[in-house]
Structures are given as structure tokens and as C-alpha cells.
Amino acid sequence: WLVLPSRKTPPPPHPPRPGKGPLALRVSLVGGGGFDLTEAGTQKRLAVYVVRDPQEVPGIARLGPDPLAEGFDRDAFAALLAGERRQIKGVLRDQSVIAGIGNAYSDEILHAARVSPFKLAASFTEEQVTQLYEAVRSTLGEAVGRAHGVSAGALKAEKKLGLRVHGRTGEPCPVCGDTVRSVSFADSSLEYCPTCQTGGKPLADRRLSRLLK
Ligand SMILES: [Zn+2]
Missing domain, CATH: 1.10.8.50 (Helicase, Ruva Protein; domain 3)
Incomplete structure (x- = not known):
């Protein structure tokens, strides 16, 4: 889990186009903050969880x-x-x-x-x-x-x-x-x-x- 500061520029209004780039997910938070998640390598294994306790995420629990x-x-x-x-x-x-x-x-x-x-x-x-x-x-x-x-x-x-x-x-x-x-x-x-x-x-x-x- 990450606590990230708001970025200065708001995210673009249009969703990114799917393609071969490393961008996996663009998160926009209420209040104007947000961040991009990128993934390199050939195996795409990025997963995103929204939980109250980090231990609810299997990858964190182990x-x-x-x-x-x-x-x-x-x-x-x-x-x-x-x-x-x-x-x-x-x-x-x-x-x-x-x-x-x-x-x-x-x-x-x-x-x-x-x-x-x-x-x-x-x-x-x-x-x-x-x-x-x-x-x-x-x-x-x-x-x-x-x-x-x-x-x-x-x-x-x-x-x-x-x-x-x-x-x-x-x-x-x-x-x-x-x-x-x-x-x-x-x-x-x-x-x-x-x-x-x-x-x-x-x-x-x-x-x-x-x-x-
Ligand atoms: Zn050396």
C-alpha cells in the first residue's frame, strides 16, 4: 500500500490508449491526486487491491x-x-x-x-x-x-x-x-x-x- 502525495497537474481527462507501453493503471483520486502504475517485463502480474487492512492482500500476508x-x-x-x-x-x-x-x-x-x-x-x-x-x-x-x-x-x-x-x-x-x-x-x-x-x-x-x- 502506498500513501502518495497529490500530483501538481491533474490527470488527463481521457483514459490512456491501450498499447505496448508500460502503463498498467492510472489512478485518479477524489480531490485531484493520482498516480500511474507501470509494469515492465513480459509477464504481466500487477494486481491492485482496495482494502482496509494491508493483511487482507494475499501478497502482503505472505x-x-x-x-x-x-x-x-x-x-x-x-x-x-x-x-x-x-x-x-x-x-x-x-x-x-x-x-x-x-x-x-x-x-x-x-x-x-x-x-x-x-x-x-x-x-x-x-x-x-x-x-x-x-x-x-x-x-x-x-x-x-x-x-x-x-x-x-x-x-x-x-x-x-x-x-x-x-x-x-x-x-x-x-x-x-x-x-x-x-x-x-x-x-x-x-x-x-x-x-x-x-x-x-x-x-x-x-x-x-x-x-x-
Ligand atoms: Zn566493476
Whole structure:
């Protein structure tokens, strides 16, 4: 659930035309406020609920812990990874494991922790778990800090500015200068820096190798 400030300009009087754009829903509130919801990626799964209690929304009721909550310490994070056989990129993005991390910030967290997105979650050493935990807290903490006080309409542009690798394929890594690469993952793609995260070796793009077979 979101509490959003009213935007300065009223929504256009005509509904948007359906098309291939990312706009999924335009909400106009009584009193002139409103906001747009957009959705990228090929699988359209956006859902909107109007409820009195957030716990009435199934997706919220099954959410994992808030990674910025005070009690979410390093050991709580380690417990989430223990015995987890999936790749860390997918685990971080799984809202029922840990809440609020999407495609963009999982890329940013893994880059900050200098970890391959394809590494199996259960294979992290104690030290790597600590590193990843610190990257989760610092990356999300900085993002929340930057977004503070920014109007709803400007949030998306602000978020993009703060990203170091996500959505920056072909650009230099701000840490080491290597070229940021992209590889397919699940229903979309992820970005990473080979030098910082995968020992300089580009990850195999499964989508591409499947096409070549
Ligand atoms: Zn780098």
C-alpha cells in the first residue's frame, strides 16, 4: 500500500490508449491526486487491491521480513539463505523470502557485495553472508534516503540516477571501469560487472545458447 502525495497537474481527462507501453493503471483520486502504475517485463502480474487492512492482500500476508527492519540482523539473513538451493538473484527477488527487493535493487546489492547473481544461496561462506547482508542494508538504506521527500512523479527518474549497474548495459562500472553486461534471468534480464562479480568472466546467456542449439 502506498500513501502518495497529490500530483501538481491533474490527470488527463481521457483514459490512456491501450498499447505496448508500460502503463498498467492510472489512478485518479477524489480531490485531484493520482498516480500511474507501470509494469515492465513480459509477464504481466500487477494486481491492485482496495482494502482496509494491508493483511487482507494475499501478497502482503505472505511477505518475508522487511530487510530494513531493526530486528533484521545478520543471523536472521543467514537463516533465510541456509539450505536455499536457488541462485542468489532469484532468492533476493522472492518476496516471500525477503520483502521489497526487485530486479533493480537485487542487481545493485549483488554488485555492491561483489557476488555472482548465479551463485547458489546455500553455498555462501560466513564471510560472504556478512558481506551480502551489509550490501542489502546499505544499498536499500541509501535508496530510501535518496527517495525521501521526492514527489511520486519524480521517483522513477531519481531511482534510475542512483543505480550503478542495473539498466546500464554497455556503460562503465563506476567501481572498476569494466563494461556492465546483461544476461537473461527468469522472465527478464539482469545486469552485472564481470570484473567485480564473476572473476572477469561473462556469464553464459541461457536464452542465447538455447537459440543456438
Ligand atoms: Zn566493476
